[in-house]
Amino acid sequence: MAGDLDITDPLDILTTPINGIAPIMTIDASHLEDRVFDVHPRVRVTMSNLIIQNGQLGDGGVGIRNQGNLDLSNVIVRFNKSLSRGGGIENAGILTLVNSTIGGNETAASDGIYPTKGGGIWNEGRLRLIDSSVSDNVSDVGGGIFNSSSATDTVDIVRSTVSRNDARLGLGAGLHNEAGPNVPVYIENSTFSGNHAYQGAFHGGAIWNDGTIGLLHSTVHDNLSGLHADANGAFILVNTIIAEKYSYSCTGSGIFSTIGRNLDSDNTCQLNPAIGDIPGVDPLLGPLQSNGGPTETHALLAGSPAIDAADSTFCLPIDQRGIARPQGAGCDIGAYELPARRVPRGESAENGRQHLFLEDQCPLLARCALPGAVFIRAPLLSSSFGFSVRIGRTCDGV
Numbered sequence: 527m528a529g530d531l532d533i534t535d536p537l538d539i540l541t542t543p544i545n546g547i548a549p550i551m552t553i554d555a556s557h558l559e560d561r562v563f564d565v566h567p568r569v570r571v572t573m574s575n576l577i578i579q580n581g582q583l584g585d586g587g588v589g590i591r592n593q594g595n596l597d598l599s600n601v602i603v604r605f606n607k608s609l610s611r612g613g614g615i616e617n618a619g620i621l622t623l624v625n626s627t628i629g630g631n632e633t634a635a636s637d638g639i640y641p642t643k644g645g646g647i648w649n650e651g652r653l654r655l656i657d658s659s660v661s662d663n664v665s666d667v668g669g670g671i672f673n674s675s676s677a678t679d680t681v682d683i684v685r686s687t688v689s690r691n692d693a694r695l696g697l698g699a700g701l702h703n704e705a706g707p708n709v710p711v712y713i714e715n716s717t718f719s720g721n722h723a724y725q726g727a728f729h730g731g732a733i734w735n736d737g738t739i740g741l742l743h744s745t746v747h748d749n750l751s752g753l754h755a756d757a758n759g760a761f762i763l764v765n766t767i768i769a770e771k772y773s774y775s776c777t778g779s780g781i782f783s784t785i786g787r788n789l790d791s792d793n794t795c796q797l798n799p800a801i802g803d804i805p806g807v808d809p810l811l812g813p814l815q816s817n818g819g820p821t822e823t824h825a826l827l828a829g830s831p832a833i834d835a836a837d838s839t840f841c842l843p844i845d846q847r848g849i850a851r852p853q854g855a856g857c858d859i860g861a862y863e864l865p866a867r868r869v870p871r872g873e874s875a876e877n878g879r880q881h882l883f884l885e886d887q888c889p890l891l892a893r894c895a896l897p898g899a900v901f902i903r904a905p906l907l908s909s910s911f912g913f914s915v916r917i918g919r920t921c922d923g924v
């Protein structure tokens with residue numbers, strides 16, 4: 527078999543459910559020596575429950591080249607390799623990914639004069655990533671996603687994780703954005719973690735940006751390094767955590783504009799405590815792992831300064847995992863909302879009334895014996911009103 531699969535008319539590619547469960551179909555292109563799918567302009571296509579893998583090609587878009595209107599649902603595009611751009615996908619049309627993974631794709635190492643771009647996805651069209659992961663991809667520039675200067679429309683990254691991607695030339699490992707200010711990138715309830723772009727300087731392990739990117743309720747952590755605003759780049763930050771351990775959280779000569787209630791670990795993101803930003807503190811995050819929901823996240827650990835510290839004006843109705851916000855006394859900064867689990871605990875020793883414990887204050891009753899623990903009490907167990915917060919009391923005697 528040779529030649530890619532040209533899709534020139536509307537098409538749905540899906541598997542037939544067996545006992546209510548749709549089986550996954552694998553398309554292995556190991557011996558194809560061409561791209562797998564080629565969606566032509568103005569064609570509407572949906573694909574579900576597929577694995578597209580092991581394509582190799584000199585040209586771009588080895589798993590899929592899309593010039594039409596393509597919806598992917600429960601699709602994994604992995605282990606594809608390009609010699610130029612878009613190891614996994616090249617998008618010049620409208621592309622929406624839901625519950626999908628772009629993983630382990632690659633563009634080849636170049637001589638550096640004509641760098642390869644977009645190990646996972648190379649985009650110059652409209653891209654929407656929802657409840658999806660872009661992970662373990664490699665390229666010279668833009669290991670996970672490369673958003674081209676010829677991009678024609680906005681990019682939305684929603685409840686998604688961009689992780690462990692690598693940029694060999696050190697410019698934008700998770701996302702490399704060259705699109706102009708008229709085609710901004712919106713990122714909400716999403717996590718950038720473990721992306722690596724280091725080549726003698728810190729240039730956006732998580733994101734390298736020469737356009738405009740808004741980050742709302744997102745978590746940028748464990749990258750080398752964090753956010754880089756190049757000369758024409760601007761980040762707009764709301765309720766977002768940027769916390770790098772071994773590098774700067776924010777670099778570059780561009781703009782970091784805060785609307786408030788962001789947290790950084792090293793005071794490099796031009797945050798403003800006067801509007802509720804929290805610069806220069808450790809957000810106390812757990813490792814990147816499955817914490818429920820379709821994507822990996824960094825949980826907030828007990829005592830994190832991000833808990834209940836977000837701006838309620840911009841509080842999203844759910845977190846990255848789909849958990850309702852807010853939990854506890856307020857919305858949490860970042861992509862993860864710490865669940866408040868109600869633990870009934872008998873009669874009050876004080877006045878005969880029952881108490882409510884919220885997990886983010888008292889995760890274990892044993893912890894409540896620690897001096898300095900915070901607890902919230904309510905007049906009635908079933909009531910969510912009338913809280914009074916007492917700080918510095920122990921839960922002994924409750």
Ligand SMILES: [Ca+2]
Pocket residue numbers: 530531532564
């Ligand atoms: Ca073709």
Ligand SMILES: [Ca+2]
Pocket residue numbers: 833834852853854855856857858863864
């Ligand atoms: Ca909360």
